[in-house]
Amino acid sequence: MDTRVLVPLETVTVEAPPTPVSFVPTPTATYRQHRKAVKLTVEPGRPTNVEQPPVPLPYAFGARVLIWKQDPSVEEIGTRKAFLHGIVLEGPRDARIASGAPGIAPVSPNAFGDFVMTPGTPQFDAVHTFAVVRQTLTMYQRALAATGSDSPIPWYWNSEENTDPLQIYPYGLSNVMNAYYSRHENCLKFGDFVPTGSKSRVYTCRSFDIVAHETAHAVLDGLKPNWLLADQPPQTGALHEAFGDLTAIFLTLSQLDQCEAVIAQTKARMHDKTFLADIAEQFGLALGRPNGLRNADNDITMEEAGTEVHGLSQVFTGAVYDILADAFHQEREPDRHDDAAVLHRVGEYLKGLVLRALMQAPDEHATFADVANAMLQLAREDGKAEDYLGFIRQRFVVRGVLAEPAPDADPGAALAPGVQDAPGAVQDRRACCGTMNLAEYYQLDNVLDEELRALQRWCAANRRTPPAPPEPPPEWPEPV
Numbered sequence: 385m386d387t388r389v390l391v392p393l394e395t396v397t398v399e400a401p402p403t404p405v406s407f408v409p410t411p412t413a414t415y416r417q418h419r420k421a422v423k424l425t426v427e428p429g430r431p432t433n434v435e436q437p438p439v440p441l442p443y444a445f446g447a448r449v450l451i452w453k454q455d456p457s458v459e460e461i462g463t464r465k466a467f468l469h470g471i472v473l474e475g476p477r478d479a480r481i482a483s484g485a486p487g488i489a490p491v492s493p494n495a496f497g498d499f500v501m502t503p504g505t506p507q508f509d510a511v512h513t514f515a516v517v518r519q520t521l522t523m524y525q526r527a528l529a530a531t532g533s534d535s536p537i538p539w540y541w542n543s544e545e546n547t548d549p550l551q552i553y554p555y556g557l558s559n560v561m562n563a564y565y566s567r568h569e570n571c572l573k574f575g576d577f578v579p580t581g582s583k584s585r586v587y588t589c590r591s592f593d594i595v596a597h598e599t600a601h602a603v604l605d606g607l608k609p610n611w612l613l614a615d616q617p618p619q620t621g622a623l624h625e626a627f628g629d630l631t632a633i634f635l636t637l638s639q640l641d642q643c644e645a646v647i648a649q650t651k652a653r654m655h656d657k658t659f660l661a662d663i664a665e666q667f668g669l670a671l672g673r674p675n676g677l678r679n680a681d682n683d684i685t686m687e688e689a690g691t692e693v694h695g696l697s698q699v700f701t702g703a704v705y706d707i708l709a710d711a712f713h714q715e716r717e718p719d720r721h722d723d724a725a726v727l728h729r730v731g732e733y734l735k736g737l738v739l740r741a742l743m744q745a746p747d748e749h750a751t752f753a754d755v756a757n758a759m760l761q762l763a764r765e766d767g768k769a770e771d772y773l774g775f776i777r778q779r780f781v782v783r784g785v786l787a788e789p790a791p792d793a794d795p796g797a798a799l800a801p802g803v804q805d806a807p808g809a810v811q812d813r814r815a816c817c818g819t820m821n822l823a824e825y826y827q828l829d830n831v832l833d834e835e836l837r838a839l840q841r842w843c844a845a846n847r848r849t850p851p852a853p854p855e856p857p858p859e860w861p862e863p864v
């Protein structure tokens with residue numbers, strides 16, 4: 385006998401008493417509500433339209449990682465979870481980047497394919513370093529894709545026969561206060577050291593800025609192999625260093641939460657002190673510099689920098705940072721759009737503009753003026769308004785990179801360079817990062833060859849003949 389009690393619907397009101405935990409399956413409105421909620425949450429079940437077979441979702445390749453937003457010293461913003469699109473295997477490694485090095489066992493993903501490690505551990509350092517290198521390469525790959533190009537960005541050594549990845553060594557330089565990119569070792573190596581008067585070790589691989597900077601050397605070396613050589617003019621070397629620092633800024637701006645943090649920190653005033661302009665904060669603090677190892681928001685001019693590549697690079701970096709600030713202030717509309725979203729968009733455009741201009745510059749002996757003029761030409765082709773072109777032009781003129789145009793000059797014509805390298809000027813790389821100080825970029829083999837050729841010439845001039853070969857030793861009787 386059916387003992388269920390049928391409750392008329394009209395007796396159920398919104399003010400009904402709380403539903404008991406244990407339900408009697410009576411077809412009341414309350415019970416139906418409960419079943420619907422359970423179906424939607426804990427037991428979704430199959431779709432009601434059973435005649436349509438369920439469509440399998442594509443497997444979502446990609447890994448979640450945990451990284452420092454800047455570095456351990458910038459406590460205010462700390463760490464962030466990030467999603468790396470694509471396949472990431474144990475190491476971590478993928479097709480283009482491989483980590484796993486002395487001092488750090490290969491890191492395995494968890495059951496979800498993620499690499500979320502504990503800050504301060506070697507596993508975290510390996511994942512952080514890999515993730516920032518990967519984000520940098522992806523960022524520039526996307527910038528190229530935005531121009532309609534589908535070509536990959538090669539490493540220096542890549543060819544039809546050699547598709548080796550860039551190897552990463554987060555603990556590659558023990559007790560070394562530096563980091564470098566080496567095209568001969570196909571790698572990035574990061575140092576760690578204990579600053580004077582401190583008890584805690586600083587790991588350069590934990591710096592978002594330093595990892596992005598060194599990766600940028602590798603990216604640019606794949607695109608412009610001659611620029612890294614020490615026999616290029618000072619401005620060419622400085623473009624490499626500037627690209628490193630600008631990459632750290634562009635990568636920060638490619639991440640929405642970092643844009644929000646910059647806006648909140650500066651109240652949308654880009655020339656206020658901000659972690660965005662401070663490059664390598666923890667490393668800078670170790671050297672007693674409160675504004676980072678370098679500061680992009682600077683006023684250094686070409687006249688002040690001379691041939692010192694590190695200082696010279698800051699002229700170009702500073703000009704692009706000023707252009708970023710100008711573009712942001714011109715485009716922001718706080719009544720209509722979120723400032724962080726505008727900053728993200730402005731950074732995105734400027735990153736592509738700088739990359740395209742660098743690629744358009746000559747393969748050797750490139751100057752700041754080559755890149756500045758290419759930026760102006762590309763921005764004009766992109767349809768940027770005259771006032772936008774105006775502040776690009778003006779920022780480079782103020783720094784002495786471009787000469788002031790004549791009042792009647794054709795606005796589309798390339799501008800003359802401002803301060804130029806003296807003929808035969810030699811790069812002074814002493815204050816640069818480890819990459820610029822590696823012997824491999826000084827073409828020391830050429831120096832040695834030249835020394836040997838000079839020796840040959842001297843021998844010929846002095847008719848020096850080789851001494852007679854020594855007399856052969858006397859023949860001893862065979863032992864019996």
Ligand SMILES: [Zn+2]
Binds near residue numbers: 601817818
């Ligand atoms: Zn560098």
